[in-house]
Amino acid sequence: MSEKLLEVKNLRTEFHTDKGKLVAVNDVSFYVGKEEIVGLVGESGSGKSVTSLSVLRLLPEQGNISAGEVLLEGKDLLKMNKKDIRNIRGGDIAMIFQDPMSSLNPVLRVGEQIMECTKLHLKYNNSQARKHAIDMIKRVGIPVPEDVMNRYPHQLSGGMSQRIMIAMAMSCNPKVLIADEPTTALDVTIQAQVMELMLELKEKNKIGILLITHDLGVVAEMCNRVMVMYCGRIVEMADVFSLFKNPLHPYTKGLIASVPKIGKNADVLPYIAGRVPDLSQMPKGCKFAPRCSEAMEKCYKEEPKLTNIDGNRQCRCHLIRERSEINE
Amino acid sequence: MEEVKMQEAKYEDFKIENPMKEFARKFLKKKSAVVSLGFIFFLVILAIFQPAPYDIDETDYDNILSEPNSEHLFGTDEYGRDVLSRIITGTRLSLSVAVTAVTIGAFLGSILGIIAGYYGGLLESLIMRFCDILFSFPGLLLAIGIVAIIGPGLTNVVIAISIYGIPTFTRVIRSSTLSIKELLYIEASRSIGVSDTRLLVKHIFPGTLPALIVTYTMRMGTAIISAASLSFLGFGASPTNPDWGAMLSTGRDYIGVAPHMLLYPGLMIFFTVLAFNLLGDGLRDTLDPKLD
Numbered sequence: 001m002s003e004k005l006l007e008v009k010n011l012r013t014e015f016h017t018d019k020g021k022l023v024a025v026n027d028v029s030f031y032v033g034k035e036e037i038v039g040l041v042g043e044s045g046s047g048k049s050v051t052s053l054s055v056l057r058l059l060p061e062q063g064n065i066s067a068g069e070v071l072l073e074g075k076d077l078l079k080m081n082k083k084d085i086r087n088i089r090g091g092d093i094a095m096i097f098q099d100p101m102s103s104l105n106p107v108l109r110v111g112e113q114i115m116e117c118t119k120l121h122l123k124y125n126n127s128q129a130r131k132h133a134i135d136m137i138k139r140v141g142i143p144v145p146e147d148v149m150n151r152y153p154h155q156l157s158g159g160m161s162q163r164i165m166i167a168m169a170m171s172c173n174p175k176v177l178i179a180d181e182p183t184t185a186l187d188v189t190i191q192a193q194v195m196e197l198m199l200e201l202k203e204k205n206k207i208g209i210l211l212i213t214h215d216l217g218v219v220a221e222m223c224n225r226v227m228v229m230y231c232g233r234i235v236e237m238a239d240v241f242s243l244f245k246n247p248l249h250p251y252t253k254g255l256i257a258s259v260p261k262i263g264k265n266a267d268v269l270p271y272i273a274g275r276v277p278d279l280s281q282m283p284k285g286c287k288f289a290p291r292c293s294e295a296m297e298k299c300y301k302e303e304p305k306l307t308n309i310d311g312n313r314q315c316r317c318h319l320i321r322e323r324s325e326i327n328e
Numbered sequence: 329m330e331e332v333k334m335q336e337a338k339y340e341d342f343k344i345e346n347p348m349k350e351f352a353r354k355f356l357k358k359k360s361a362v363v364s365l366g367f368i369f370f371l372v373i374l375a376i377f378q379p380a381p382y383d384i385d386e387t388d389y390d391n392i393l394s395e396p397n398s399e400h401l402f403g404t405d406e407y408g409r410d411v412l413s414r415i416i417t418g419t420r421l422s423l424s425v426a427v428t429a430v431t432i433g434a435f436l437g438s439i440l441g442i443i444a445g446y447y448g449g450l451l452e453s454l455i456m457r458f459c460d461i462l463f464s465f466p467g468l469l470l471a472i473g474i475v476a477i478i479g480p481g482l483t484n485v486v487i488a489i490s491i492y493g494i495p496t497f498t499r500v501i502r503s504s505t506l507s508i509k510e511l512l513y514i515e516a517s518r519s520i521g522v523s524d525t526r527l528l529v530k531h532i533f534p535g536t537l538p539a540l541i542v543t544y545t546m547r548m549g550t551a552i553i554s555a556a557s558l559s560f561l562g563f564g565a566s567p568t569n570p571d572w573g574a575m576l577s578t579g580r581d582y583i584g585v586a587p588h589m590l591l592y593p594g595l596m597i598f599f600t601v602l603a604f605n606l607l608g609d610g611l612r613d614t615l616d617p618k619l620d
Contacts, residue, residue: 058518061448090520103516107534117520152347168520 004071005208006055006093006176007031011068013047013054013232015279022279024050024063026232027306032176032208037198039223039240040212041255045276047232048212052178055210056089072176091121094169098181100161104153111149114168121172136167140197159190163197170201177201180212195222216259220244228252231277231287234306237314248315250292286318294319354614361610364603371600375420380413384570393586403588405578411589414570415596421571422600425482426551429489434544436490437497442536444498445505446528456502459495467492471554475563485564489554493547500543504536538615542608549604556597572597 013025025047032038040048053059055070057077070077072092077085089095097103105113114136115129124132130149137145140163153161162182169177179198183191195218202209211222219226219240226243228236228251236249247253254272274291277283283290289299298318306316356362382400388408396403402411440459444452462470474488508514509532517531558564559573567574572593579589 056519058515086521086523088521089518090522095516095519097512097516097519099512102512105513105517105531105535107537108531116517116522120521165516172520 003034004031005034005073006210007069007071008051008055009069009071011051011054011070012066013050013059013063014066015063017062017280019280024232024279025054028068028229028232028234030227030234030237032210034208035202035206036225037202037209037211037223039219039226040210040229041214041216041219041226042229043214043276045279046229048214048229049180050232051229052095052180052210052212055178056093056095057085058089058095087121090117090169090174091172092174093176093178094172094174096162096165096169096177096179096182099185100165101153101158101185103165104156104161106153108152109149110151110153110156110164114149114164114171117168117171132171133167136171137164139170140164140167141193158186159193162186162190162194166194166197166201170205173205174207176208176210178210178212181214182211183215183218184213191218198222216244216256228255231282232279233287233316234314235288235316239312242313248309248313248320249288249317250294250319251288254291286316351614355610358610358613360606361613364606364610367599367603368607371419371423371603374416375423378417378420380410380416382410382413384409384414384417386410386413393582393589395586396588402592403586405575405586405589406582411575411592414575415572415592418570418572418575418593418596421482421565421569422552422555422597425486425489425555426548429486429555430493430544430547430551432486432490433493433547434497434540437494438501438533438536438540440494441498441501442505442528442533445502446509446524446532452502455498459498462492462495465492467550468554468557471558472561472563475558480563482565482569485555485558488558489551492554493551496547497540497543500539501536504539505532508532508535542612542615545604545608545611549601549608552597552601552604 008031009029011025011028012023015022015024028047028051030038040051042048050059050063053063054065055077057065059065065078068078072088077088080088104110111130111133114133115124115126118124118129118132119126133149134145137148142148142160142163148156148160148164153164156164162185166182177198182198183194186194198209198211199222201207211218213219223240225237225239227234228243228249230251236243236247236252238248243252244256247256251272257270258272260269272291277287277290283300285301285303286292286295286299287303289295292299296318302318304316304318304320306314307320308314309320386409388404388410390408391400391404392408393406394400394404394408400410400412402415404410405414440455444455465473470492471485471488474491475484478484478487514527514531517527522531555564556571556573556576559569559571560577562577565571565574567578575593576590576597579586579593582589
């Protein structure tokens with residue numbers, strides 16, 4: 001097993017709203033190792049992004065982390081003071097967001113924005129930062145970096161903006177990169193280029209990447225391990241081969257089944273019936289039970305625990321428990 | 329089978345236009361705004377060089393209250409002073425009062441607005457309630473009240489107009505800040521560890537500039553009217569000063585015999601305020617990307 005770079009233990013994030021206290025992330029634990037890409041998959045509203053924001057404590061005002069630990073090489077980020085966490089952000093842990101076009105400040109030149117990071121964290125002066133920024137832009141495969149430095153974000157294409165975002169994120173040599181749906185807003189050919197770039201950076205810089213996505217194709221292509229989230233809980237965790245070959249949780253099965261397949265003619269695409277329940281109206285018992293085709297009476301009464309299987313997999317389902325009990 | 333080749337977008341395909349040129353191109357399409365800008369530019373020239381044909385205190389007792397003629401284009405007043413010269417000289421007074429007052433108001437109002445918008449909470453409530461209190465007075469009444477407290481005089485007029493400009497700027501900048509701070513690029517900046525102060529100054533403030541510029545221009549018109557009104561009511565410039573409002577005030581007594589004493593300063597105020605408002609409109613149309 002690779003060295004644990006970032007470890008999240010029993011994270012619980014709550015939001016205080018008019019409807020009362022809502023638990024967006026409940027008892028989530030995982031780790032990201034060196035030179036490893038960990039996928040975090042789930043439908044919209046399953047708590048993927050909140051998990052990633054919690055790691056860097058970037059939650060909006062209403063949100064707060066009520067329990068758990070976020071360890072970066074053993075140091076707990078949740079216990080740090082404001083100044084120290086600011087040094088981690090962009091320094092040791094960098095983040096890439098979903099929509100590159102709106103992640104760049106429209107009134108500042110691209111170069112200035114890339115330089116900001118190294119000036120803040122590595123205390124570079126103007127000319128050092130400039131040189132480094134040009135170097136970074138070259139590395140993410142954009143020709144004529146000097147020209148791009150002087151442009152405003154609206155003068156770049158989507159793919160170029162995401163490359164710039166990656167250049168920005170990588171400019172302080174982070175140990176961990178959190179990529180929150182980095183390719184969702186891009187078209188397919190650009191997606192492939194960006195993914196390629198991320199793989200390359202992983203190899204070269206030996207970083208760990210937490211890749212948040214709802215695109216299973218991307219997961220299959222990129223990740224070493226995958227976590228599936230549903231309603232703020234991890235329902236299944238496995239290495240990428242086992243997950244696609246033999247999904248255990250009914251939700252994972254449903255997700256994989258609902259990917260359209262080229263060559264197969266289907267009148268109706270397979271899908272998971274129902275929708276993600278509202279955070280304020282969570283069902284008792286297993287949160288997936290109302291949509292699950294294999295739900296039993298027990299599922300509506302008691303929430304299953306995350307169970308270890310074969311030492312390297314985890315699954316949160318009563319069925320798995322029963323089967324393994326029978327096996328014993 | 330025909331072979332299909334895919335072509336990647338060439339780098340040169342992304343044409344860049346200089347933002348200033350882009351702005352100029354859009355702005356030049358707004359005819360009324362361009363004319364207004366020209367007029368304001370003309371006023372500024374008048375204010376700086378003061379090309380008055382006569383000295384403002386030069387009296388011509390042979391020509392008291394004379395109608396506009398070739399010697400005195402705008403006529404003369406009750407002491408035989410040239411109205412045109414007094415108007416030209418008064419430009420400096422009116423513009424400098426307005427610029428100073430609006431700048432002070434914009435400066436203080438922006439600081440309050442950006443703080444209220446960014447930090448929120450109790451601080452925001454306090455600032456916004458303070459603005460509500462200022463807003464609850466009818467505009468000019470507030471200025472009169474302030475002058476009544478601190479005494480008449482041009483400096484005090486400036487202070488009064490600045491105070492009553494503060495809440496407008498606070499509200500505009502606060503609402504800009506509120507919408508900008510929710511944007512992804514602010515979150516992205518926070519994710520690379522940018523501190524609050526730097527975020528405010530470097531990332532949020534430039535975003536509020538379009539709103540600030542438009543409000544500033546619009547307030548110029550209001551400030552000129554307010555200053556003239558206060559002078560007209562006798563709170564501002566003394567009647568010896570060549571202030572447009574003060575000229576209206578003295579002209580009032582001679583409205584039957586010498587209407588030109590009211591007409592020309594009045595027209596001057598009218599056109600100046602109109603120009604600032606039209607310019608503000610034009611700037612808003614140009615600076616707001618949503619109106620493209």
